Amino acid sequence: MNKSNEINEILEKFNANRASWEDFSKFIEFDFDNLERFFEITQKVKLENFNNELKIYVPGERFPAISITGNECELHCEHCDGKYLKGMISIRDNKKLEKFLINHNKNGGVGILISGGCLSDGSVPIFNYLETIKKIKKRTNLIINAHTGLLNKETAKKLIEAKVDIISFDVNLDSEIIRNIYHLKKELEDYKKAIDLLRSYNLNIVPHVCIGLYYGNLHKELDSIKFIKESGLHPSLIVFIALIPPNKNEFKTPTSLDISKIIGITRIIFPKTEISLGCMRPRKKFREQIELNSFKAGINRIEMPSAKTLQKIKKIYPEIKFKYFSACCALPIKHESLAKTNKSEIKRYMRI
Numbered sequence: 001m002n003k004s005n006e007i008n009e010i011l012e013k014f015n016a017n018r019a020s021w022e023d024f025s026k027f028i029e030f031d032f033d034n035l036e037r038f039f040e041i042t043q044k045v046k047l048e049n050f051n052n053e054l055k056i057y058v059p060g061e062r063f064p065a066i067s068i069t070g071n072e073c074e075l076h077c078e079h080c081d082g083k084y085l086k087g088m089i090s091i092r093d094n095k096k097l098e099k100f101l102i103n104h105n106k107n108g109g110v111g112i113l114i115s116g117g118c119l120s121d122g123s124v125p126i127f128n129y130l131e132t133i134k135k136i137k138k139r140t141n142l143i144i145n146a147h148t149g150l151l152n153k154e155t156a157k158k159l160i161e162a163k164v165d166i167i168s169f170d171v172n173l174d175s176e177i178i179r180n181i182y183h184l185k186k187e188l189e190d191y192k193k194a195i196d197l198l199r200s201y202n203l204n205i206v207p208h209v210c211i212g213l214y215y216g217n218l219h220k221e222l223d224s225i226k227f228i229k230e231s232g233l234h235p236s237l238i239v240f241i242a243l244i245p246p247n248k249n250e251f252k253t254p255t256s257l258d259i260s261k262i263i264g265i266t267r268i269i270f271p272k273t274e275i276s277l278g279c280m281r282p283r284k285k286f287r288e289q290i291e292l293n294s295f296k297a298g299i300n301r302i303e304m305p306s307a308k309t310l311q312k313i314k315k316i317y318p319e320i321k322f323k324y325f326s327a328c329c330a331l332p333i334k335h336e337s338l339a340k341t342n343k344s345e346i347k348r349y350m351r352i
């Protein structure tokens with residue numbers, strides 16, 4: 001069968017919802033100049049299951065990120081090497097954390113992302129802060145999103161006791177990435193165990209999948225999607241982020257077509273699950289292309305899109321409604337009323 005017949009056949013299977021994992025894998029291998037026919041299918045699936053709207057998240061000061069390790073991280077991952085920690089507020093003791101959160105609540109804060117660097121075992125040392133979070137959750141409505149990394153039973157138990165709202169967990173089923181990018185001496189089994197543990201405590205896990213982490217190329221992202229599907233997780237939301245290449249020769253920027261292939265396949269596999277394009281992604285010259293193609297591929301949430309992207313989306317899909325929230329893009333639906341962005345903030349964001 002020639003290439004174009006093969007593509008037609010696979011797209012037909014996507015459309016009829018009878019594609020196999022092998023079909024998805026083959027589709028990823030094909031080189032495309034554009035994905036418009038694929039996007040017609042992913043848009044159809046999205047509109048069958050969601051309102052014609054895009055939820056836009058602008059965390060800003062109302063949902064800041066806190067690093068409980070300051071700029072320190074023991075892993076020195078190839079793509080990060082601590083650079084993302086520098087953009088977070090460093091808070092390294094419980095008293096300061098409590099004071100910060102009480103003030104944050106008084107000043108109209110919506111919540112926080114509690115994050116930090118990892119220890120050499122791949123965990124974020126969050127356990128010692130969870131008693132403070134527990135107190136704060138009793139006294140305020142602040143929404144807590146935690147990066148835990150790999151974790152043990154004690155931490156999982158404490159996360160549920162502290163009523164942490166969201167666990168943002170990087171799902172990665174690629175042993176080469178674990179070894180060569182994360183510099184972690186861990187196995188795929190360790191990731192599977194961590195997710196099982198979180199699931200056994202009924203925590204709200206929001207899987208984050210990083211596209212192109214393997215030097216900017218697609219490599220086993222589909223394994224992560226398959227794992228999420230078969231693990232019994234049933235997440236209400238999956239967040240996609242994409243590699244921002246570090247300044248090293250062997251890395252490149254993942255293409256918008258590669259990113260939207262993975263997002264679109266996920267839309268077909270998880271028709272009723274919300275999908276977000278999260279905060280870590282290339283923002284410079286490929287920004288609008290990535291954002292627009294991700295929209296066409298079926299996201300219904302996005303963190304901080306450019307105003308130009310929103311204008312383009314409106315032009316192509318004039319019926320679309322935009323809804324704005326001052327929060328992380330993993331905000332649970334039940335808390336949306338706490339995080340609505342007011343009109344003047346929206347205008348400022350859109351530079352209207």
Ligand code: SF4
Nearest residue numbers: 278279303328329330
């Ligand atoms: S991807 Fe979304 S949920 Fe995850 S840290 Fe970024 S804004 Fe928050």
